[in-house]
Amino acid sequence: MKKVSLKDIATEAGVSTALVSYVLTNKDKKARIGEEMAKKIREIARKLNYQPNHIARSLKSGRSFTIGLIVADISNPFFANIARTIEDEAKKHNYNVIFGSSDENVDKSQDLINVLVNRQVDGLIITPTEGSEQQILQLKEQKIPFVLIDRFFPEIPASYIAVNNRESAATAVSHLIKLGRKRIGMVAYKTTLHHISERIGGYQDALQQHDIKASNSLLKKARYSHLKEDIRLAIDQLLKGKQPADAIFFATNSLAIEGLKYINTLGIRIPDDLAVITFDEGEALDLFYAPVTFVRQPILEIGKAAVRVLLEQILDHTTATTAICIDTTLVVRKSCGSR
Amino acid sequence: MKKVSLKDIATEAGVSTALVSYVLTNKDKKARIGEEMAKKIREIARKLNYQPNHIARSLKSGRSFTIGLIVADISNPFFANIARTIEDEAKKHNYNVIFGSSDENVDKSQDLINVLVNRQVDGLIITPTEGSEQQILQLKEQKIPFVLIDRFFPEIPASYIAVNNRESAATAVSHLIKLGRKRIGMVAYKTTLHHISERIGGYQDALQQHDIKASNSLLKKARYSHLKEDIRLAIDQLLKGKQPADAIFFATNSLAIEGLKYINTLGIRIPDDLAVITFDEGEALDLFYAPVTFVRQPILEIGKAAVRVLLEQILDHTTATTAICIDTTLVVRKSCGSR
């Protein structure tokens, strides 16, 4: 049950493999192949159910028509959906996706990059983890096409697709202020990653803009690796003082979900006792009894842009970088109450 | 910035590429390579940062060290987590994963199979969609190694990893009965897929076992393609009659989430007015104000088993099929109340 190759078709048709190749790659005009012969070859190919060997083709062309995708956490619906759109979009261009999840771990990320590059992917789409600057720089040096998504390093020139985190965060927090909330807390990740810093910056911008002085005691950071414990501590500190927060802005959906799980156990009512707003969506936030108001990142657009920019880099063989910043939408629901 | 090949190393060392190959694939003993030469070659390889070309290797060996994964819906956390464990597990064996989401669509599934097979994956892990029997049969005929997960076709002998759906469903429903629920509804997908039939069967088994007569008016089915509408209708019918259901068993997490979203809007309180139990977990079900009691499928185990069985098939070059049925756990939380 060997797979049929060009040679099999050639033998059957009594011609050379070259001829078959020309026909089946539709270069028959250019290569001046006789019409009947072309027809005959096509028929035999169909009869034998010929499927081109992609690997041989890749070896010859030096291109694998595969892109590598490294997400930070595939079990996060945000990344799962990004992965899906990227896979769909890639397929439209006859590209496949090999993926891996770095779990926000810099070593795993390096591992994945190595594996994918060894597999001769034509390019990479990466959510860089904290501390992965060297990896990105190395990719640049090796001239391997890549696009960063979700995050990027401002000091490293590279193509990326991101949202305007700062403005989006500011809009979200302003929304809370306009609804009369006075003591607005924020829960973010403890990380140097730029997108989180920007979201924090936006939070502070909004406060300042409304002449509310930002208090350090209202800005909490949780470690990715110790999410549950750190979130509990943060929420406790935010809500159990003499002047408890009357609103919390979560920097990501995973923070919001973990936070709300804990808040649920405290008997605190949303939005009466506490307003909640977050970055990113998620089914959990829809199903919550007070559906959570959130900043929607346009996942489809991000995925499409990532593939487009990457393919441009691959095809044009260029080293120029493209940075794309996409706007978000604030989706208002019940979790912040109303005036 | 061309990539360095065996030839580059060979030139640098003044030897043939064969020698380099033997050394770098650690066949130097077997091929009686001189120790110093081996050392020299290894050093040069390191110096030039040689990375083997996986594609050339694949072409030669006829194996790609890649497995194709087709899930039904990557945005469902169940499948996203399966995907992750499969990817992790595959990597442990030096395999990579190319994935795609069929979205429960039989044409898309065929499409993905074609693409992946063309890419010369060494084997496939598939969640078969409804009506994909022909695709599976064809894979068998082509002797392409594959393993089904989550579902399978009882009339088609093939390797698969599944859970004991019938017993698990029966356990779940029995749990409701033991807590005193009398009119237990079920919401399933409208599909001929075996795992769903089994879950329905288990539901009926449990009722019968406790001498409750199963009523057709309590068994509702929703189309995957019209989930929202069908679920609304189903819930309405279950809850708005003269004898409303006092418990609902959802056949999957997506059904439960969609159902609960609607139930939320009806002002029905869980578990007081209605007990809820479901197959599969999900963050949304954790965050729900009455965390939902559910049947846990051991995702890690499923993923590991799938990779193991597939690799056995690939390596042993066997056509024997392995069917694995794994037990589930009922995770009891608040959504069914208590005596």
Add this chain to the structure above:
DNA sequence: CTTGCAAACTTAAACGTTTAAGCATATTTT
């Protein structure tokens, strides 16, 4: 001193494509 054999390497073919270049034969142009 020849045969035998082990050691250390090289040669060459193969995997399945692609594609530039080559070679007849036929047809058109001058």
Add this chain to the structure above:
DNA sequence: AAAATATGCTTAAACGTTTAAGTTTGCAAG
């Protein structure tokens, strides 16, 4: 009629590996 061009196909090399088979040299055994 010779020269140029067109047509239809073949040859052969290349992509980067792997690996069976072959070659050379040295050395011990007969």
